[in-house]
């Protein structure tokens with residue numbers, strides 16, 4: 001029997017409304033976390049929201065274009081340490097749960113984000 005083409009995580013998790021829900025929950029989580037909010041004090045959240053949604057879409061195999069800056073350029077000079085990186089990932093996991101992603105879907109997303117760590121963490 002012909003095998004079914006693998007479905008992108010984007011489609012499996014529910015497409016654009018889910019990418020938006022993850023992002024909105026993530027922004028909410030950040031706003032309630034003093035340690036991480038500190039980094040975002042001067043950030044234009046409207047822009048961040050737009051670029052983060054695009055970034056999730058592209059990362060999970062959705063039909064989008066990412067129009068933001070590279071992970072290296074955006075996070076360079078912020079002196080983000082390992083602990084704060086891990087804390088941010090925890091907030092993102094909370095956001096994925098609230099957006100209804102299953103545990104395997106959360107893990108697929110984390111695997112896709114893991115290679116970006118080196119461009120984000122500067123000791």
Ligand code: HEM
Nearest residue numbers: 039040042043044051052055068069074080084085088113
């Ligand atoms: C895998 C983890 C991460 C991903 C995928 C990610 C992704 C992004 C994206 C897509 C943007 C918007 C880029 C743009 O505006 O062009 C952004 C901006 C930003 N990120 Fe991250 N990020 C991650 C981790 C972190 C961590 C750990 C911190 C800090 C603790 C952080 C702090 C920021 C800040 C402050 C901005 C806004 C910069 C500005 O105001 O221009 N990010 N990130």
